[in-house]
Amino acid sequence: MKILLVEDDNALAQGLADALTTAGVLVQVAEDGRSADFLVSTERYDAVVLDLGLPDGNGTQWLARWREQGIDLPVLILTARERWSDKAAGFSAGADDYVTKPFETAEILFRLRALVRRAHGHSHPVITVGDIALDTHAGQVTRLGMPVSLTAQEFRLLSHLIHAAPRIVSRTELTEHVYDGDQEPDSNVIDVQVSRLRRKLGADAIETVRGQGYRMNTNGAGV
Ligand code: CA
Numbered sequence: 001m002k003i004l005l006v007e008d009d010n011a012l013a014q015g016l017a018d019a020l021t022t023a024g025v026l027v028q029v030a031e032d033g034r035s036a037d038f039l040v041s042t043e044r045y046d047a048v049v050l051d052l053g054l055p056d057g058n059g060t061q062w063l064a065r066w067r068e069q070g071i072d073l074p075v076l077i078l079t080a081r082e083r084w085s086d087k088a089a090g091f092s093a094g095a096d097d098y099v100t101k102p103f104e105t106a107e108i109l110f111r112l113r114a115l116v117r118r119a120h121g122h123s124h125p126v127i128t129v130g131d132i133a134l135d136t137h138a139g140q141v142t143r144l145g146m147p148v149s150l151t152a153q154e155f156r157l158l159s160h161l162i163h164a165a166p167r168i169v170s171r172t173e174l175t176e177h178v179y180d181g182d183q184e185p186d187s188n189v190i191d192v193q194v195s196r197l198r199r200k201l202g203a204d205a206i207e208t209v210r211g212q213g214y215r216m217n218t219n220g221a222g223v
Pocket of ligand 1: 008
């Protein structure tokens, strides 16, 4: 999962970014609406966490603008204010969820995972594809009921394929959702990681679709 965090309070942004990064989430931070506006139109994210009190306008105004442009990714708004009208304005502008400051970092993580799952059309917290199950709430993968140990990057790649299943996912899309903008790998890096995942999950777990990308094998290979 790759998210954009729009927050002008540096300490708060850094604390939340660190905690989400530890949980395996790729986080980019924007300190104002203008930089966020540039990033949402040029980068691919799975969700946005948006502070409402920004130095260059209210977050709801930027959100309304994105929705008008057809940017449909899930948006969770952060507000320090308990005022009912702020939440109403946020939802009216196109927010999907909100958290009031001060918040528990874990709550943001759980809400983001649920929002991203829902955005892919999954209502159940556990997404099962063939022999593989992804517990989106716990952030864990099992194969035939046995836990699979994955690096953060392997988890992001697999999680994206499972959320998208049975759709074919292109290498470009994987690159955009799995890697940092600064360290974009060549397609060979993705091939190497898919090979590692196949060793951990079974050779048939991920199919290569020539010229198009990868997709999860929905049949399952069994033992
Ligand atoms: Ca603020």
